[in-house]
Amino acid sequence: MLSRLHALVTGERRAPRKAAAAELLRERWLAGKARPAVGLDVGRSRVRCAVCVLDGEYMCFLGCGDAESKGWSRSRIHDPAAITESVRAAIQDAERAAGVPVSAAVVGVGGLAVEGQNMRGVYEFGRPREVVAEDLSYAVELASRVRLEEDRYLLQVLPQDFTIDGRAGFRNPCGAAISRLEANVHVVTTSLREHEALVHAVQQAHIEVQDTVFEPIAAAYAAILPEERERGVALADIGAHSTGVAIYDGDALVRAASIPIGGDHFTRDVAQCLPALYDDARQLKEEFGCALLGLTGDSILIHVPSPEGRPPRAVSRRFLNEILDARAQELFHFVRQEIVASGMDRDLLEGVVLTGGGAILSGICDAADKVLDCQTRNGLPVGIEGWPEEIDDPAWATVAGLAMWSGRLKYRQSPGRKAPDLLKLILR
Numbered sequence: 001m002l003s004r005l006h007a008l009v010t011g012e013r014r015a016p017r018k019a020a021a022a023e024l025l026r027e028r029w030l031a032g033k034a035r036p037a038v039g040l041d042v043g044r045s046r047v048r049c050a051v052c053v054l055d056g057e058y059m060c061f062l063g064c065g066d067a068e069s070k071g072w073s074r075s076r077i078h079d080p081a082a083i084t085e086s087v088r089a090a091i092q093d094a095e096r097a098a099g100v101p102v103s104a105a106v107v108g109v110g111g112l113a114v115e116g117q118n119m120r121g122v123y124e125f126g127r128p129r130e131v132v133a134e135d136l137s138y139a140v141e142l143a144s145r146v147r148l149e150e151d152r153y154l155l156q157v158l159p160q161d162f163t164i165d166g167r168a169g170f171r172n173p174c175g176a177a178i179s180r181l182e183a184n185v186h187v188v189t190t191s192l193r194e195h196e197a198l199v200h201a202v203q204q205a206h207i208e209v210q211d212t213v214f215e216p217i218a219a220a221y222a223a224i225l226p227e228e229r230e231r232g233v234a235l236a237d238i239g240a241h242s243t244g245v246a247i248y249d250g251d252a253l254v255r256a257a258s259i260p261i262g263g264d265h266f267t268r269d270v271a272q273c274l275p276a277l278y279d280d281a282r283q284l285k286e287e288f289g290c291a292l293l294g295l296t297g298d299s300i301l302i303h304v305p306s307p308e309g310r311p312p313r314a315v316s317r318r319f320l321n322e323i324l325d326a327r328a329q330e331l332f333h334f335v336r337q338e339i340v341a342s343g344m345d346r347d348l349l350e351g352v353v354l355t356g357g358g359a360i361l362s363g364i365c366d367a368a369d370k371v372l373d374c375q376t377r378n379g380l381p382v383g384i385e386g387w388p389e390e391i392d393d394p395a396w397a398t399v400a401g402l403a404m405w406s407g408r409l410k411y412r413q414s415p416g417r418k419a420p421d422l423l424k425l426i427l428r
Contacts, residue, residue, distance in 0.1 A: 022386070025053045025060055026099050035410040039402025040090070040105040040207065041215070042083065042198060044072045044240035045263070045357060047090040048399040049105070051098040052384055054407045061386040062100060064399075065093025071201070075111040075241040075260075077194060083201040091205060104208035106406040108398055109155060109198065110215040110237070110244050113191035116256030118160075119143045121183040128179045136162065136174065139183035146187055153192040155214055160184045160252040171250070186253045188214050213405055214256060215398045216244035219355040222401035223379030223394075226251060233350035235379060236335050236368075237398060238358025240264045245335060247342045255342035259334040263358030266291075266327050273323050274315060280305045290321045290363035291328040292370065321363075328364065332371035339372070351375035359394035 028034035037052040037059055048066045052059045067089035071082030091102050121143025123135060136159075144157040162170045163182035173181070199209050216237040224233055229248040236259075237244040243259040270289070271281035284304065290296045298318030306312050335352070339345050351374045354364060359378050368376040381387055381400030 037407035041399035063098025216246035218401035328367035
């Protein structure tokens with residue numbers, strides 16, 4: 001598979017090459033001739049780690065690991081020590097599979113504390129002159145100097161476009177003779193306390209945090225091609241306790257948001273309505289559930305486990321699916337509200353991409369089609385050579401994107417390579 005890291009960083013495309021042997025890559029890593037690229041997705045249900053190696057301009061997969069995630073209460077951290085143990089277990093699993101030690105990673109950040117807002121930075125030249133790349137970077141920096149509320153942390157600053165002397169919509173106005181430059185950016189923030197707690201928990205597992213990235217942005221980096229972002233696309237990352245949304249237009253992020261519904265809400269609804277124990281409800285949801293009525297044999301009876309000493313109860317599959325259908329409609333009505341608020345409700349030419357563990361539920365794309373009135377698909381990791389089929393599913397898109405983000409950082413730190421300007425660093 002062609003690595004997209006080269007295309008994303010250099011803007012060029014090359015023919016696919018045969019992936020180097022894993023053992024050779026390990027030797028090059030251990031000898032310091034190839035650089036590690038590691039993503040760490042500390043989810044509310046699972047902790048996932050993807051270990052890749054940056055070999056020249058290409059990323060190759062070496063191994064992965066995952067573990068049950070503990071230490072969360074809904075979307076908040078309540079036991080940092082438990083999170084550290086979960087991270088350590090996932091890292092050790094990944095190290096065994098990859099055959100190399102892991103000491104640093106790019107970490108995903110999500111949850112209801114994440115917010116996005118559009119900001120503007122104005123750079124007055126005083127007299128007309130030609131715009132250079134440094135001017136664009138400075139205008140973006142001015143836009144990023146937002147006064148944050150107490151307990152807010154600036155997670156990402158993503159340029160959208162520029163306005164020159166009152167004329168809007170310029171992606172790269174270098175060379176234009178103007179006197180006033182405005183940078184339009186989307187700023188993503190999160191809770192400072194939650195961010196510090198997560199970073200500290202990862203560091204306690206002896207892992208250096210290279211960077212932190214909003215999870216839907218990372219998932220989009222792995223599951224959506226640059227040309228798809230240019231034509232307009234939205235991504236919904238359905239996690240355990242919340243759903244993160246990232247909406248793109250013309251390759252620029254126009255809206256980032258968090259929705260207070262995730263896969264755990266589907267399971268709890270089933271547990272309360274059947275009723276059933278939580279683990280039994282999750283198993284029934286995964287084996288027999290469908291997020292849209294009419295796609296399965298609704299007349300089929302399924303057996304709901306009962307407490308010890310009592311026989312199982314029989315309920316119709318339709319009743320189970322009615323529960324899931326109602327929650328799916330609520331979720332995608334929230335997603336639609338975010339799309340409408342971004343002004344992209346008629347401009348998503350590439351539709352909506354679903355990632356996260358919640359995107360695996362049967363019928364979830366059909367339910368999204370019905371509410372969002374546009375084409376929906378599952379987002380799969382694309383662009384890492386040797387990515388195995390057994391983890392080629394939406395639940396692993398975020399960690400794949402985090403590993404690619406790590407690879408991009410390492411690529412731009414290469415000796416002798418000219419540091420890119422701020423636009424290339426963030427827009428790609």
